[in-house]
Amino acid sequence: MSEIASTGLNPHSLTGAERINAIVRYTLLITVGVLMLYPLIWLIGASFKSNAEIFTEIGFWPSRFDIAPYVKGWKTSTEYSFTRYFANSFLIVIPRIIVTVISCVLVAYAFARFDFFGKKVLFSIMVATMMLPQIVLRIPQYIMFQQFDMIDSYLPLILPSAFATDTFFVFMLVQFLRGIPRDMEEAAQMDGCNSLQMLVYIIVPLLKPAIISVIVFQFIWTMNDFIGPLIYLSSVEKYPVSLALKLSIGATEEVEWASVIAISVLALVPSVAVFFAAQKHFVQGVASTGLKG
Amino acid sequence: MANVTLKKISKIYPNGFKAVHEIECEIKDGEFVVLVGPSGCAKSTLLRMIAGLESISSGELIIGGRVVNQAPPKDRGAAMVFQNYALYPHMNVRENLAFGLKLQGLPKDEVAQRVHTAATMLEIEPLLDRFPRQLSGGQSQRVAVGRAIVKKPQVFLFDEPLSNLDAKLRASMRVRITELHQQLKESGQPCTVIYVTHDQVEAMTMGERICVLKEGRIQQFDTPNRLYNASANTFVASFIGSPEMNLIDATVVPESQGKRLEFLGNTKVFSDSGNALPSSRATVKIGLRPENIIVAPTSDPRAVWVDAQLSHIEYMGNELFAYFRANDTPLTSRLPASVASEISKLGRGVSTQIGLLIHEAQFFDAENGTNLSYAALDV
Numbered sequence: 001m002s003e004i005a006s007t008g009l010n011p012h013s014l015t016g017a018e019r020i021n022a023i024v025r026y027t028l029l030i031t032v033g034v035l036m037l038y039p040l041i042w043l044i045g046a047s048f049k050s051n052a053e054i055f056t057e058i059g060f061w062p063s064r065f066d067i068a069p070y071v072k073g074w075k076t077s078t079e080y081s082f083t084r085y086f087a088n089s090f091l092i093v094i095p096r097i098i099v100t101v102i103s104c105v106l107v108a109y110a111f112a113r114f115d116f117f118g119k120k121v122l123f124s125i126m127v128a129t130m131m132l133p134q135i136v137l138r139i140p141q142y143i144m145f146q147q148f149d150m151i152d153s154y155l156p157l158i159l160p161s162a163f164a165t166d167t168f169f170v171f172m173l174v175q176f177l178r179g180i181p182r183d184m185e186e187a188a189q190m191d192g193c194n195s196l197q198m199l200v201y202i203i204v205p206l207l208k209p210a211i212i213s214v215i216v217f218q219f220i221w222t223m224n225d226f227i228g229p230l231i232y233l234s235s236v237e238k239y240p241v242s243l244a245l246k247l248s249i250g251a252t253e254e255v256e257w258a259s260v261i262a263i264s265v266l267a268l269v270p271s272v273a274v275f276f277a278a279q280k281h282f283v284q285g286v287a288s289t290g291l292k293g
Numbered sequence: 294m295a296n297v298t299l300k301k302i303s304k305i306y307p308n309g310f311k312a313v314h315e316i317e318c319e320i321k322d323g324e325f326v327v328l329v330g331p332s333g334c335a336k337s338t339l340l341r342m343i344a345g346l347e348s349i350s351s352g353e354l355i356i357g358g359r360v361v362n363q364a365p366p367k368d369r370g371a372a373m374v375f376q377n378y379a380l381y382p383h384m385n386v387r388e389n390l391a392f393g394l395k396l397q398g399l400p401k402d403e404v405a406q407r408v409h410t411a412a413t414m415l416e417i418e419p420l421l422d423r424f425p426r427q428l429s430g431g432q433s434q435r436v437a438v439g440r441a442i443v444k445k446p447q448v449f450l451f452d453e454p455l456s457n458l459d460a461k462l463r464a465s466m467r468v469r470i471t472e473l474h475q476q477l478k479e480s481g482q483p484c485t486v487i488y489v490t491h492d493q494v495e496a497m498t499m500g501e502r503i504c505v506l507k508e509g510r511i512q513q514f515d516t517p518n519r520l521y522n523a524s525a526n527t528f529v530a531s532f533i534g535s536p537e538m539n540l541i542d543a544t545v546v547p548e549s550q551g552k553r554l555e556f557l558g559n560t561k562v563f564s565d566s567g568n569a570l571p572s573s574r575a576t577v578k579i580g581l582r583p584e585n586i587i588v589a590p591t592s593d594p595r596a597v598w599v600d601a602q603l604s605h606i607e608y609m610g611n612e613l614f615a616y617f618r619a620n621d622t623p624l625t626s627r628l629p630a631s632v633a634s635e636i637s638k639l640g641r642g643v644s645t646q647i648g649l650l651i652h653e654a655q656f657f658d659a660e661n662g663t664n665l666s667y668a669a670l671d672v
Contacts, residue, residue, distance in 0.1 A: 181377070181379075183375050183376075183377055184379045184380075184381055186346050186373075186375070186379065187373070187375060187380075187381070187440075188381070188392075189346065189365075189366050189367075190344060190346075190366045190367065190371070190373050190393070191367070191392055191396055192366075192367030192396040192397060193396060201392070202381065205381075205383035208383075
């Protein structure tokens with residue numbers, strides 16, 4: 001066996017130098033990986049600790065595993081539990097994802113596949129808005145929604161996305177579409193598809209990996225959005241998780257950090273879950289770039 | 294009935310480039326026509342214009358007696374097979390075949406029946422539930438043809454459908470497509486085929502008539518036989534046939550008894566090619582097919598023997614191609630394998646005698662390359 005390994009005939013066996021090399025590389029990678037993940041590991045550990053323990057112990061391993069902070073944090077000191085706040089979050093996230101996907105796909109389809117007057121100029125303007133800091137738009141947008149009488153509703157958080165204002169997604173979809181050969185669309189044209197049928201039957205299935213990326217990003221960004229709900233929502237019953245979390249810090253005189261941290265951990269779960277659920281399709285998206293007819 | 298008539302069809306791109314120049318041709322119902330030419334000759338553009346994927350700048354396109362310039366692709370009664378098949382990757386083979394029919398709103402059982410018929414004809418039944426990514430090149434090719442057949446089109450358009458296949462498969466698919474055309478004809482569903490290729494072998498073997506294109510202009514639209522033996526000009530003559538036709542510079546000198554032809558240094562013959570040659574002193578090109586150059590022991594009383602040096606031999610098994618130089622003019626000869634032992638005795642650069650069968654030659658104008666005997670030749 002060692003003879004085979006040293007002659008390199010068996011690709012799975014490593015020679016001495018290669019083995020040392022591999023050990024060094026993996027040690028380095030694991031160290032950096034743990035270093036990056038440490039805050040998250042600490043967060044999970046700290047959700048079981050008492051206030052005193054959080055501020056005195058450097059290690060992440062708690063002295064006891066007690067789900068009391070989770071139960072307590074979930075109840076909150078307000079009249080609503082986090083069940084309500086999570087439901088609120090989803091009431092914002094799900095409609096927003098739906099309108100984002102529909103509007104962005106439509107706009108990207110137009111930019112990638114149709115010739116119309118002023119296309120180049122419009123596209124550059126659209127890309128330019130990507131550079132614009134979001135905060136610049138807050139005041140005019142607030143005034144606008146105030147005049148529409150939409151303050152303290154979810155509409156200001158959802159409606160802009162219905163007009164493809166998430167230009168990053170449009171840009172991403174356009175780039176993806178440009179990479180797809182047109183033959184299939186021409187074949188569909190010969191088969192008798194009109195522009196809309198083409199979009200539904202051909203383009204959308206081909207765009208699937210890109211659309212899944214849009215869904216994942218929009219989910220995570222909207223779930224974590226703090227400033228948007230803070231500006232537009234005033235009634236506590238409409239608060240999403242991100243605002244409710246802040247509420248649990250300010251509500252009592254002495255903050256129960258374990259509960260806050262416990263809910264933070266739970267608040268991370270949906271985003272992480274969505275990411276891992278979609279991971280397979282990210283990989284598929286990369287693989288299908290070598291699309292064979 | 295689906296005659297396809299092109300009347301002064303032109304294509305001018307927005308940047309002013311004129312790709313297709315006033316193409317005039319008439320394709321008869323049920324005919325198998327091949328558009329052939331080197332890359333950039335606008336053959337694919339022309340096909341796409343017929344399909345409706347490319348707009349027509351000027352002229353008239355008539356399919357089955359109807360002007361279809363403005364008609365969308367689906368209303369032209371044409372089906373197309375694309376070079377890289379363009380199967381829908383998210384649908385299985387059955388759905389790929391049925392997609393166009395479903396869009397037409399045909400009843401379910403008719404769709405199923407047509408898909409079944411086409412699948413049987415092309416022997417792709419076992420593949421119906423597979424996805425395009427699970428198919429080999431040849432299988433994808435057949436599915437692509439099937440997708441066209443199910444629609445029962447009046448006109449079949451093929452855009453270099455075999456160029457992504459390996460040589461062996463290409464040869465067998467060539468036969469299949471020709472057979473399919475016959476099969477459809479016999480089954481009472483005759484359809485006109487317009488087939489684009491850059492491969493002259495495909496063109497010669499498949500086409501009932503071949504349209505040779507160069508830079509957006511028709512060079513010759515004729516039967517394979519006439520294309521080979523009565524080429525309209527030097528372009529067609531050298532494009533058709535492999536190895537290429539030999540073109541030899543020559544001078545015509547009129548004399549009292551007839552016309553004297555001088556070429557390859559000081560070789561002189563009296564030409565009996567009659568009236569084709571100009572009657573005043575002029576330069577021409579002699580077009581001689583490789584099989585019209587012979588070496589000993591083959592002999593022909595009418596051969597004109599000249600000195601030449603052998604530069605290279607290619608063995609093909611049943612025959613061989615010998616490349617000579619005579620008076621600095623490269624000449625290619627197609628020889629039977631029986632002379633292999635003779636010719637292999639000759640070394641590189643060794644002089645020998647080669648026989649030119651001038652009586653088989655075609656003559657071209659040295660200036661513009663047109664065939665001087667074109668009108669007279671009737672093969």
